[in-house]
Amino acid sequence: MKIATLTPDVSGLVDWPLLSRNKKAVVTVGTFDGMHRGHQAVVRRVVELARETDSFAVAVMFDRRPAMVHGYAAAHDGAEPPADLRDTQALTSVRQRLRMLDHMGVDHALVVHYDCAFAAKSFRFFLGQLVGRLGMRTLVLGSDATMGAGRTGDIKAIQALADSTGVFELDVVDDLGPGHVRVPARIDPVAPPADKPGEPADPRENMNKAELRAWSKANQGHEVRVWSSSNVRYLLSRGCVKAANEVLGYAHAVEGEVVHGEQRGRTIGFPTANLTTDVEGYVPVDGVYAGWLVDLGPVEQKASDDSHSGGFDTIGFDRDRARMATGSQWRWPAAISIGTKPTYSDETGIADRVIEPYCVTPDWLELYGHRVRVEFAGFLRPQIKFSGTDELKAALKDYAEQTLAMTRKD
Structure with a gap:
């Protein structure tokens, strides 16, 4: 191309x-x-x-x-x-x-x-x-x-x-798909209730006509296609990843560079790949997700590729797709945390919103300075504050097991 x-x-x-x-x-x-x-x-x-x-x-x-x-x-x-x-x-x-x-x-x-x-x-x-x-x-x-x-x-x-x-x-x-839905004029992230883990249902599905009219009036709702970017954005803002992926026809993803974080994960046995805040793609609502991490290679390689063809190089696209493919050696199941690390934010005073994928693999992965793709397969639970490191480690182990179960078919 x-x-x-x-x-x-x-x-x-x-x-x-x-x-x-x-x-x-x-x-x-x-x-x-x-x-x-x-x-x-x-x-x-x-x-x-x-x-x-x-x-x-x-x-x-x-x-x-x-x-x-x-x-x-x-x-x-x-x-x-x-x-x-x-x-x-x-x-x-x-x-x-x-x-x-x-x-x-x-x-x-x-x-x-x-x-x-x-x-x-x-x-x-x-x-x-x-x-x-x-x-x-x-x-x-x-x-x-x-x-x-x-x-x-x-x-x-x-x-x-x-x-x-x-x-x-x-x-x-005819690209209308399965009809129309209503979305708010302004789409702000709203996390599911903390006491309800698992993939949330689309909140619009459980409304009767009167409730939907009231919701639409309160949110200045307007009609869009089910197959629309606005609907995908709304679903991701509510953690409804599987419904969003059904509209997309593939797993929603963000891409960015891996940078050094607080490095607490490696000290408790769950090393994460911290992404920069300026990722490419829409970041879903805060929570814990199951999905995949794909190593797309060193950032320097992308910069070299993008010096050609109007800032984009299709050889780089071929390489990206090969790495993204099912069964690729650069692709791993990942439990993905999005949020402000509430368990430690009071202690550290750091409340920045971060994306932290934990690759569920026995191999040590050195990804600093690499561009990665983080794909979302499903929502596991909202962000919560744990009582301490031991409780967090038990939860991380559970997230890893849920991730493997959800991604096994890939």
């Missing part, structure tokens, strides 16, 4: 690459945050049509979620988000999304830096650019997609444009 990173000029214009003078393109457009089952259905259709027509399979992907950019602008008198502002609500990083697009057979990924000037262009102008520069012969979208200034480019309007101009075709994919 060839990757181009594109930044609009001050007026919002993008210098689109000329892919070919002869070969046409089948194109899809979106943020693809999470790359859930709906996104995957659209991308599979792009690749299928491209192969049938000897065209390029092209994904135009936005870097920075439009919701984040517009939300920041609304709260800051129209200003753009600072370049170093981390989007903590993003389910997946650009690298994670590109890795999946590459694996699915996309030929060209065009990563567009999304900003307000770019967003102000009409959908007609935007699609005209894709036809003229990319050679777009077919546009593939999900059934409720919108684009352009004011999101006026819905499926009906885009179909009318395709019919009137005759220069491209619109192919609509």
Whole structure:
């Protein structure tokens, strides 16, 4: 897959690459945050049509979620988000999304830096650019997609444009999945009750119609697809990992660098790999999880890879996927703690939120300075404060056993 990173000029214009003078393109457009089952259905259709027509399979992907950019602008008198502002609500990083697009057979990924000037262009102008520069012969979208200034480019309007101009075709994919749900306007993490260990149920499932209406009114709830990034984000914020993974079609994950922590875990027989706070991907609500840890290699290796191909290198993607594969020698079951270490925080005075995977393996793992992937398979229990080290060690042993039982099929 060839990757181009594109930044609009001050007026919002993008210098689109000329892919070919002869070969046409089948194109899809979106943020693809999470790359859930709906996104995957659209991308599979792009690749299928491209192969049938000897065209390029092209994904135009936005870097920075439009919701984040517009939300920041609304709260800051129209200003753009600072370049170093981390989007903590993003389910997946650009690298994670590109890795999946590459694996699915996309030929060209065009990563567009999304900003307000770019967003102000009409959908007609935007699609005209894709036809003229990319050679777009077919546009593939999900059934409720919108684009352009004011999101006026819905499926009906885009179909009318395709019919009137005759220069491209619109192919609509039924990516709605199993219906719709409601999510709060603001998604804040809420841990399950401390006295109820195990995978929590989706709180919306147990509500009758009256309760759901009251909940929706209190939370300014709005309707979204079950197969949507917003729904995945809500489920993870409640610890409903298995339900979130069902929407994604794979285990949700974060990726980051292993750094030195307090090193208390190794002194009690449960050494953990402490991740930096600026991980890639959405961090679920505080608690203890079962899952996997994958060693993706030294950070220096990633930096070398990313010096190519617009900041991303598909050879690095191949290596990542090989390490992530079931049965890989770089993949281990892991009990994962997310939280502020309440058992020791009063003693240390440190209350930083950390991610600490404990690999359930007899081997000693030296992962400092390595980039790792932490995948979540299920929720074990909320964070609690233990009476002391002995009680904590007994709990950690139990978490390790539960993790092995939950991940054995992998």
